[in-house]
Amino acid sequence: xxxxxxxxxPAPSIDSDRMLAVRGLRKYFPIKEGxxxxxxxxxxxxxxxxxxLKRGDTLGLVxxxxxxxxxxxxxxxxxxxxxxxxxxFSLSDEVQLQLDDLLAIPAENRTxxxxxxxxxxxxxxxxxxxxxxxxxxxxxxxxxxxxESFASLNPRHLVKDIVGRxxxxxxxxxxxxxxxxxxxxxxxxxxxxxxxxxxPHQFSGGQRQRISVARALALDPELxxxxxxxxxxxxxVQAQILNLLHELQQEHNLTYLFISHDxxxxxxxxxxxxxxYLGRVAExxxxxxxxxxxxxxxxxxxxxxxPEIGAVDxxxxxxxxxVPDPARPPSGCRFHTRCPVATPLCGWDVxxxxxxxxxxxxxxxxxxxxTRDSEFDAWFTFDSTEDAGRLGEAVKSDSVSASMRGALExxxxxxxxxxxxxxxxxxxxLTVRGPDHVAACVLERRERGV
Amino acid sequence: xxxxxxxxxxPSRAGAAVASVVDLRVHFRSxxxxxxxxxxxxxxIKDGETLGLVxxxxxxxxxxxxxxxxxxxTPPGIIAGxxxxxxxxxxxPSCGGAGCDRCTETGQHTVDLLDIPESEMRAIRxxxxxxxxxxxxxxxxxxxxxxxxxxxxxxQHRWRELLADAxxxxxxxxxxSSLIRRKARDLSRWPEDILLSLPPLRAxxxxxxxxxxxxxxxxxxxxxxxxxxxxxxxYPHELSGGMRQRVMIAQALACDPDLLIADExxxxxxxxxxxxxxxxxxxxxERHRTSVLYISHDxxxxxxxxxxxxxxxxxxxxETAATDVIxxxxxxxxxxxxxxxxxxxxxxxxxxxxxxxxxxxxxxxPAMCRFAGRCPYEAELCRTTDPMPASxxxxxxxxxxxxxxxxxxxxxxxxxxxxx
Numbered sequence: 001x002x003x004x005x006x007x008x009x010p011a012p013s014i015d016s017d018r019m020l021a022v023r024g025l026r027k028y029f030p031i032k033e034g035x036x037x038x039x040x041x042x043x044x045x046x047x048x049x050x051x052x053l054k055r056g057d058t059l060g061l062v063x064x065x066x067x068x069x070x071x072x073x074x075x076x077x078x079x080x081x082x083x084x085x086x087x088x089f090s091l092s093d094e095v096q097l098q099l100d101d102l103l104a105i106p107a108e109n110r111t112x113x114x115x116x117x118x119x120x121x122x123x124x125x126x127x128x129x130x131x132x133x134x135x136x137x138x139x140x141x142x143x144x145x146x147x148e149s150f151a152s153l154n155p156r157h158l159v160k161d162i163v164g165r166x167x168x169x170x171x172x173x174x175x176x177x178x179x180x181x182x183x184x185x186x187x188x189x190x191x192x193x194x195x196x197x198x199x200p201h202q203f204s205g206g207q208r209q210r211i212s213v214a215r216a217l218a219l220d221p222e223l224x225x226x227x228x229x230x231x232x233x234x235x236x237v238q239a240q241i242l243n244l245l246h247e248l249q250q251e252h253n254l255t256y257l258f259i260s261h262d263x264x265x266x267x268x269x270x271x272x273x274x275x276x277y278l279g280r281v282a283e284x285x286x287x288x289x290x291x292x293x294x295x296x297x298x299x300x301x302x303x304x305x306x307p308e309i310g311a312v313d314x315x316x317x318x319x320x321x322x323v324p325d326p327a328r329p330p331s332g333c334r335f336h337t338r339c340p341v342a343t344p345l346c347g348w349d350v351x352x353x354x355x356x357x358x359x360x361x362x363x364x365x366x367x368x369x370x371t372r373d374s375e376f377d378a379w380f381t382f383d384s385t386e387d388a389g390r391l392g393e394a395v396k397s398d399s400v401s402a403s404m405r406g407a408l409e410x411x412x413x414x415x416x417x418x419x420x421x422x423x424x425x426x427x428x429x430l431t432v433r434g435p436d437h438v439a440a441c442v443l444e445r446r447e448r449g450v
Numbered sequence: 451x452x453x454x455x456x457x458x459x460x461p462s463r464a465g466a467a468v469a470s471v472v473d474l475r476v477h478f479r480s481x482x483x484x485x486x487x488x489x490x491x492x493x494x495i496k497d498g499e500t501l502g503l504v505x506x507x508x509x510x511x512x513x514x515x516x517x518x519x520x521x522x523x524t525p526p527g528i529i530a531g532x533x534x535x536x537x538x539x540x541x542x543p544s545c546g547g548a549g550c551d552r553c554t555e556t557g558q559h560t561v562d563l564l565d566i567p568e569s570e571m572r573a574i575r576x577x578x579x580x581x582x583x584x585x586x587x588x589x590x591x592x593x594x595x596x597x598x599x600x601x602x603x604x605x606q607h608r609w610r611e612l613l614a615d616a617x618x619x620x621x622x623x624x625x626x627s628s629l630i631r632r633k634a635r636d637l638s639r640w641p642e643d644i645l646l647s648l649p650p651l652r653a654x655x656x657x658x659x660x661x662x663x664x665x666x667x668x669x670x671x672x673x674x675x676x677x678x679x680x681x682x683x684x685y686p687h688e689l690s691g692g693m694r695q696r697v698m699i700a701q702a703l704a705c706d707p708d709l710l711i712a713d714e715x716x717x718x719x720x721x722x723x724x725x726x727x728x729x730x731x732x733x734x735x736e737r738h739r740t741s742v743l744y745i746s747h748d749x750x751x752x753x754x755x756x757x758x759x760x761x762x763x764x765x766x767x768x769e770t771a772a773t774d775v776i777x778x779x780x781x782x783x784x785x786x787x788x789x790x791x792x793x794x795x796x797x798x799x800x801x802x803x804x805x806x807x808x809x810x811x812x813x814x815x816p817a818m819c820r821f822a823g824r825c826p827y828e829a830e831l832c833r834t835t836d837p838m839p840a841s842x843x844x845x846x847x848x849x850x851x852x853x854x855x856x857x858x859x860x861x862x863x864x865x866x867x868x869x870x
Contacts, residue, residue: 064720065691204808205507234506234747239791239804246800261720264750268793268802291795305725307750308794319722322690359676 019223019255020053020076021096023103024085027071031327043327045071047279048085053272055222058249058256060270060287062263062302066323068279070227073259077144077225078127078135086126089138095121140170143216147228149208153200159186159211160196166218185214189244206237210244217248225257230265242269263306267291272436275299278326278334281430285437295439298335324355331375333428333442336403344406345442347425350378353391356400363387363394376422388418395420466558467494467537468709468741469518474532474564476513476522483813487513489765490532492839495709500735500742502756502773504749504788508809510765511745515711518563518743519581520571534563538578538708577607580702584714586694590686596697597682600666603704605636608665615661618654630654669704670697673730692723696730703734710735711743716751728755749788753777758845761785764820765812767839771846781848783825819851827852 026049028042046068053059061069074080076087088099102110102118110118122129130138143166146152153162163182167173173181183193189210200208209229216224226245230238242265248254260266266273267287274284275298283296294300301319321338324330330337332347337355339346350372357364366387372378382388392413394400410421430438476488488510495501503511516522518534537558545557561570563579583589591599604612612634613620618627629646632638633655638646646655663682670678673696686694695715702710712731716724732755735742746752752759753773760770761784769782780786787805807824819825819832831851842848 064722206808235749235788235791236506236805237808239793239802240806242793243800243802243804250800263721264793267795268797268799301722305721307725307748307754319726322692322723358680361677361679364677364680 017055018052018091018093018096019055019057019089020257021088021091021099022052022072022076022085023050023088023100025049025072025075025082025087026084027068027075027080028083041327044279044329045326046075046082047329049274049276049279049281050085051274051281051284053223053255053257055255056249056253057271058258058269060266060273061257061259061276062261062266062273063276063282064261064302064323066278066326067276068326069259069261069276072276073144073225073227073257076127076257077142078138079144081128086122086128088125089127089142091125095125099125136170140219141222142225143219143221143223144225144227145209145212145216145229147231149205149212149232150200152212153208155200158197158199162200162211163214163218166215170219172219181218182214185217186211188217188248189214190240204237205233206240209233209237209241213241213244213248217252220252221254223255223257225259227259228261229258231260231262238265245269263302264308275302278323278329280334281438281440282335283437283439283441284430285434285439289434289437293434295433295437296335296441297339297341297443299439301338301340324351331427332425333440341443342401342403343442344403344423345425346403346407347428348404348407348422349375350420350422351375352404353378353380353395353420357391360394360399363391374424376424378420380418380420382416382418385416388413388416392418466497467535468497469495469537469743470535471514472533472535474514474517474534475530476510476517477528477530479526479528480813484528486765486812486815488517489812489815491762491765491767492532493760493767493770495741495743496758498739498741499757500744500755502752502759503743503745503762504747504752504759505762506747506788506809508812509762511762512713514762515581515713515743515745518709518711519575519579520563520568521581529564533565536561536563536574536579536709538574540578573607576603576702576707577705578707579709579711580705580707581711581713582695582698582702582715585718586691586698587686587718589698590694592686595683595685596670596689597663597666600669600682600697600701600704601662602636603669603701604662604665605634607705609634609636612658612661612665615665616654616657618658626651626654630658634658665704669700672703672734673697673700675700690723691719692727695719695723695727699727699730699734703738703740706738707740709741709743711745713745714747715744717746717748724751731755749777750792761788764810764815766820766849767847768821768850769846769848770839771843775843775846779843781842781846781853782821782850783827783852784821787824819849 025046027046028044030039031041031043032038033040049072061072063069071080075082091099099121102114105114123131124134127138160179160182163185164178167178167181179196182196186192186195191207191210200211203211229245230241233241245256249256258266258269270287272285273287273290275282275290275296277298282298283290283294290299291303294303305319319338324337328351330347330351331349333339336342336346336348337352350370354370357367366383367380368383369381370378371381380388380391382391392411395408395411396405407422408420409423410419412419428440428442430440433439472492474488474491478485478487491514493501503514505511513522517529522529537560540559542557542559610620613631618630629642629651632642633646645651666682667678670682675681675693675696689697715731716727719727731742744752744756756773758770759773759776760767761776761782762768763784769776769780769785776785777789780789790803791805793802805824810820810823817836818834819837822828822832825832829851837849837851839847839849840853842853
């Protein structure tokens with residue numbers, strides 16, 4: 001029974017099958033430089049992500065480290081305020097439609113009435129703008145289980161304090177009742193009364209993760225954000241925890257946002273999957289669709305790279321290079337720098353040339369400056385005429401990829417300077433590939449010859 | 451000190467073991483008692499093969515690996531018994547490759563790694579046996595450039611070759627040469643460095659520096675690092691996880707070791723990077739004919755890279771077999787449990803078959819099967835007697851009474867061999 005003494009009522013829990021809506025979420029972290037801590041740029045950890053989370057579902061969020069999946073999880077759980085866009089909670093279907101309509105209008109075109117209405121809705125539903133009571137309601141209903149159970153449990157607190165803390169904060173129980181509630185919770189995760197008065201270091205990794213889960217369950221939440229809950233565990237323990245999470249989900253009709261880099265675990269747990277790459281959604285859809293018919297080359301590469309016992313394909317095809325700097329993400333499709341099937345339309349730009357120069361012997365040291373007219377058009381200045389000539393030769397030869405050559409519209413050598421101009425392209429949007437299945441790739445599956 | 455030159459290399463006989471671990475016991479002193487971290491482990495690493503050592507956290511796999519290189523801290527560690535015989539590809543110093551008692555007629559330089567002085571261990575460590583650690587972020591020194599760290603291997607083990615490359619005569623006893631010699635062994639103190647920077651010696655020092663850099667660049671290029679000359683001037687924090695692990699591998703393979711110990715080399719990396727590092731290790735292994743001891747907790751990885759697998763549990767090896775046999779016909783209940791716990795496409799959600807219970811405490815363990823208490827096939831005998839590894843097929847050993855019942859034993863459960 002929840003009692004709110006204040007006049008502002010929180011949005012009621014509704015029976016809509018939508019748990020959470022993420023709309024145009026962006027989170028930029030400033031890069032500070034020098035003694036004055038001047039902001040020199042932004043790391044675009046999450047850069048325009050939208051998805052819906054259904055009640056009782058498990059949404060798997062996968063991607064390499066540094067793709068922004070943990071930041072997204074933190075935005076959803078309200079631990080980090082997004083830079084732009086937002087996470088909307090407990091929306092009924094009409095409100096959702098109303099909100100989407102309002103958000104579709106560009107900010108400068110909104111009338112005053114529309115602005116006021118949007119403001120009202122955001123105060124009720126948007127996680128980082130919620131009024132006090134809505135926020136309290138949200139905090140009870142959204143809990144987090146972190147990856148490092150060692151770091152997320154206070155080493156100086158007893159298990160009873162750790163698991164009982166949410167109950168205390170929300171004034172749910174105290175004294176004997178608190179102890180009984182904590183024992184109940186511990187029993188739900190397969191532990192017991194004998195563990196009440198122990199410290200986190202006295203438990204194994206699996207048990208500590210169980211304590212984290214018990215704490216998350218304390219307030220009977222609707223949504224749990226699981227941030228790599230089993231990455232630090234052994235397979236046999238991982239199996240126990242995954243089974244436990246599934247049982248609890250069945251029992252309490254929980255909704256999970258399951259963040260993991262382990263595809264076999266995500267495949268086992270998730271109903272829906274969102275594949276992220278460098279802060280963007282590369283592909284999203286139902287689990288079977290993603291695994292059986294991946295539509296994005298990045299998803300394919302991830303699937304191919306994850307080893308599986310008895311897999312037919314024994315040669316592990318692997319992805320070239322590493323994830324580019326998220327402070328200067330590549331234009332067009334962000335994956336084009338590593339994509340095995342990249343085309344001239346994928347967004348080759350000046351930064352790609354700079355990256356190529358960095359990897360080639362001696363050329364980068366000879367580079368003295370780059371004057372950009374745009375992302376796709378720049379003058380490269382070198383120490384000597386020969387070096388400029390070498391770059392001019394290189395970009396026409398096999399030493400750069402064919403698709404990059406295809407995107408080059410102009411190469412002008414002028415003494416020790418060289419101008420390179422690429423075909424400008426827009427960011428690649430998500431397009432529908434099947435029921436509930438979207439992918440951000442310029443190619444159709446059949447065009448890739450799959 | 452032994453120096454590998456081509457004419458001294460003895461080809462090992464087919465199927466010979468590069469290292470044999472016999473009844474290794476490593477214990478640790480703790481407040482609660484003696485922890486038997488490794489308790490009677492025996493296995494062979496054959497020449498040129500990749501042996502996988504698999505097990506859960508705390509089963510003793512890392513301690514086993516570290517005892518190869520004398521990296522177990524004593525105290526609190528106690529080498530309680532056993533031996534690790536290591537046969538390098540170098541000729542036996544006492545018979546010159548002809549075969550004698552000391553090298554058990556193989557003609558190869560054979561030593562017991564647990565029973566050699568530290569100076570000899572230093573000559574082997576990094577040269578004949580190299581190790582790649584789990585977390586390259588922690589294993590590399592953050593205060594030294596990549597060049598300095600990779601060069602250390604050459605200063606330690608290949609300084610004679612560095613001198614030869616730089617055209618400095620080793621037998622030259624002049625002060626100038628001995629200063630350079632000390633420089634090549636990384637023994638110079640700052641006054642010597644000042645002398646070396648003065649004109650009469652500077653040319654020699656610079657020559658030494660150039661050849662060292664060339665060697666470091668070659669070693670890095672081996673691991674497919676683009677533009678190694680630029681990369682080697684950087685510091686570890688400037689590199690991505692995958693790049694750091696490449697540097698570690700370059701460092702490990704710089705001296706062309708006979709045995710490479712890879713302790714969870716890809717655990718800290720992403721799957722895409724992991725795949726590339728594994729490809730790299732495989733390729734380099736084939737090129738250098740190095741044997742690899744591959745330690746991992748991930749069975750699916752082991753199935754990709756290893757020729758043979760040894761499964762460890764609570765300080766013991768419970769099953770050893772060729773990789774395809776382990777995965778198609780696992781005989782030990784623990785191996786079966788591990789395999790069943792990996793989530794596969796066919797598993798129904800919430801129906802993963804974990805292994806119930808937790809790993810037992812290893813403080814003064816009683817003489818019984820270590821897996822008793824978690825084993826679905828447990829019998830009375832398992833709680834009173836300790837099973838020993840016994841043959842369960844060609845090159846397949848299992849330590850379980852189901853396969854090796856002592857005469858007269860009763861009450862053992864039947865074990866359906868077809869089930870997987």
